[in-house]
Amino acid sequence: MKEELFVSGRNIPNIDPYLNIWHWEIPLYLFLGGLAAGLIFFAAYFVVRGKEKEMPATVKWAPMIAPIALIVGLSALFLDLSHKLYFWQLYTTIRFSSPMSWGAWTLLLITPLSMIWVASYMRDMFPKWDWKFKFLYKFEAWVISVRKPFAWVMMILALILGVYTGILLSAFNARPLWNTSILGPLFLVSGFSTGLAAAIWMSKDKNERKVLSRIDLIFIGVELFLIIHLFMGFMAGTAVATEAAALFLGGQFTISFWVFVVLLGLIFPATLETIELWGYHVPKWMPPALILFGGLMFRFVMVEAGQITRFLY
Amino acid sequence: MNKQISSNQERYLNPYLGGVLLGLLVILTVYITGRGLGASGAIKSAVVTTSNIIAPYETQQNGYMGRFVSDDHSPMYNWLVFESLGVLLGGLLSGLLFGRVKKFRIDKGPKITNKKRLIFAVIGGILFGFGSQFGRGCTSGAALSGSATFALGGVIAMFAIFGSGYLFAYFFRKLWI
Numbered sequence: 001m002k003e004e005l006f007v008s009g010r011n012i013p014n015i016d017p018y019l020n021i022w023h024w025e026i027p028l029y030l031f032l033g034g035l036a037a038g039l040i041f042f043a044a045y046f047v048v049r050g051k052e053k054e055m056p057a058t059v060k061w062a063p064m065i066a067p068i069a070l071i072v073g074l075s076a077l078f079l080d081l082s083h084k085l086y087f088w089q090l091y092t093t094i095r096f097s098s099p100m101s102w103g104a105w106t107l108l109l110i111t112p113l114s115m116i117w118v119a120s121y122m123r124d125m126f127p128k129w130d131w132k133f134k135f136l137y138k139f140e141a142w143v144i145s146v147r148k149p150f151a152w153v154m155m156i157l158a159l160i161l162g163v164y165t166g167i168l169l170s171a172f173n174a175r176p177l178w179n180t181s182i183l184g185p186l187f188l189v190s191g192f193s194t195g196l197a198a199a200i201w202m203s204k205d206k207n208e209r210k211v212l213s214r215i216d217l218i219f220i221g222v223e224l225f226l227i228i229h230l231f232m233g234f235m236a237g238t239a240v241a242t243e244a245a246a247l248f249l250g251g252q253f254t255i256s257f258w259v260f261v262v263l264l265g266l267i268f269p270a271t272l273e274t275i276e277l278w279g280y281h282v283p284k285w286m287p288p289a290l291i292l293f294g295g296l297m298f299r300f301v302m303v304e305a306g307q308i309t310r311f312l313y
Numbered sequence: 314m315n316k317q318i319s320s321n322q323e324r325y326l327n328p329y330l331g332g333v334l335l336g337l338l339v340i341l342t343v344y345i346t347g348r349g350l351g352a353s354g355a356i357k358s359a360v361v362t363t364s365n366i367i368a369p370y371e372t373q374q375n376g377y378m379g380r381f382v383s384d385d386h387s388p389m390y391n392w393l394v395f396e397s398l399g400v401l402l403g404g405l406l407s408g409l410l411f412g413r414v415k416k417f418r419i420d421k422g423p424k425i426t427n428k429k430r431l432i433f434a435v436i437g438g439i440l441f442g443f444g445s446q447f448g449r450g451c452t453s454g455a456a457l458s459g460s461a462t463f464a465l466g467g468v469i470a471m472f473a474i475f476g477s478g479y480l481f482a483y484f485f486r487k488l489w490i
Contacts, residue, residue, distance in 0.1 A: 259395060268402055272409070280409055 019175065019307035025080035027299035030165045031194070032073030033107075034187060034295065036066040037162035038195015040114055042212075044151035044158065057203035058212065060121040065198055066114045074107065099171045103164040110157045117154065120144055162188035169306060177244040177302070177309040180233055186226040187299075193219040194295035197269075197288035209284070213273045216291070220270045227262065244309035253305045261301060265294010324411040339461045346392065349458020353445035355397035357381070358388040377446075422489040433488060448473070 014020045043063045046055040090104040120143040123129045166187025169178040196216040234245035269290040276282040342350045361381045365372040373379045381388045408414040421430035445451035459467020
């Protein structure tokens with residue numbers, strides 16, 4: 001190991017007193033990662049349950065967004081790196097104690113696998129599609145024959161990906177807003193909810209949308225529950241944590257969080273989904289668009305606010 | 314609630330019940346915020362903010378708009394802006410519950426074109442914007458909240474708005490019937 005000498009007069013630009021290194025790239029990446037995790041999880045889930053026919057948009061069409069989201073997200077992540085040429089070094093080791101190692105390996109697997117998932121449904125979606133080469137047809141037939149185990153693998157990877165987008169932040173012990181174990185499940189639930197929203201938006205089948213909306217309502221409920229507990233935890237914590245929570249309870253992020261994330265991004269779309277389930281006509285793009293907006297906003301707020309929170313001195 | 318709403322008969326709340334609810338809302342607003350509600354203030358904030366982005370010097374020099382610009386916070390940091398956001402959401406919810414939200418369309422009288430309807434709507438909006446700022450408030454800010462506190466100005470504003478509405482309706486009836 002290389003020794004590093006660190007002398008500080010507390011003049012560390014962009015790190016002390018406030019972290020100022022993560023801009024739009026990271027929240028966008030966390031959002032797209034969560035979205036892809038949600039899309040893949042539910043596509044796989046309905047295959048495992050044997051509901052491929054009833055849920056065509058969730059299983060076949062919506063997952064087409066997943067590889068695109070992953071590639072755009074990873075490009076944003078790559079843009080953020082200071083030493084772009086050394087990113088491959090993540091793949092020279094496996095460290096179970098490092099969320100970044102988990103994420104790097106999961107992404108290495110799930111990105112190509114999500115492409116294979118979409119490819120295996122290509123001829124279902126576009127009957128005129130031609131793979132050109134014989135070995136591709138053979139490969140397709142093999143993937144279709146192992147679809148259920150494949151779906152299980154995808155479900156597990158999607159869970160890891162979803163949790164990782166939150167754990168990535170919560171592993172920062174110097175930033176009190178992020179350093180809470182609720183962040184992992186919270187980002188997982190939020191990511192799954194955005195994935196469901198994208199599937200609802202793409203679905204043309206009334207029954208499918210109904211099933212997805214019901215699941216989405218549960219996820220929104222759980223998300224609200226976790227958000228409340230996040231703040232209860234902060235308020236019952238040390239002065240550092242209370243100060244972090246104060247940013248959201250009267251501080252500069254109060255409006256962006258409670259109005260735009262919680263009200264517009266969770267409670268209002270949940271209300272719309274509920275009245276839609278009751279039989280009222282709601283424009284079908286409206287609840288999913290609000291949920292996706294709320295999910296994106298949530299990550300921007302969390303990344304931005306987290307960088308400002310710090311230990312007292 | 315009746316979910317089978319026929320396509321051409323749109324449904325609204327009983328106007329008398331709506332009026333009572335609006336009155337109760339004013340009481341609630343005063344109880345919660347310590348002041349009445351308003352709508353034109355939100356539009357004013359939006360106008361000042363836009364103007365301040367495009368031409369900051371002129372806006373700050375302007376005797377009227379300059380009063381709303383401060384270094385501490387944006388003019389949008391005003392509870393009326395968020396109240397208006399809530400009005401939009403509430404209106405949407407009411408429209409959904411009563412089956413008024415359908416395909417995008419322009420409501421108008423049967424004898425005029427969409428273009429004419431939009432032009433007159435913009436002219437009406439501009440006049441109302443002027444009027445609300447001269448009258449220190451609109452139907453909700455001056456007339457509703459004002460008369461709720463028995464302010465003479467509020468009562469005058471109420472009669473002026475609806476009285477002149479009755480008077481001018483005759484001349485513009487062709488736009489609607």
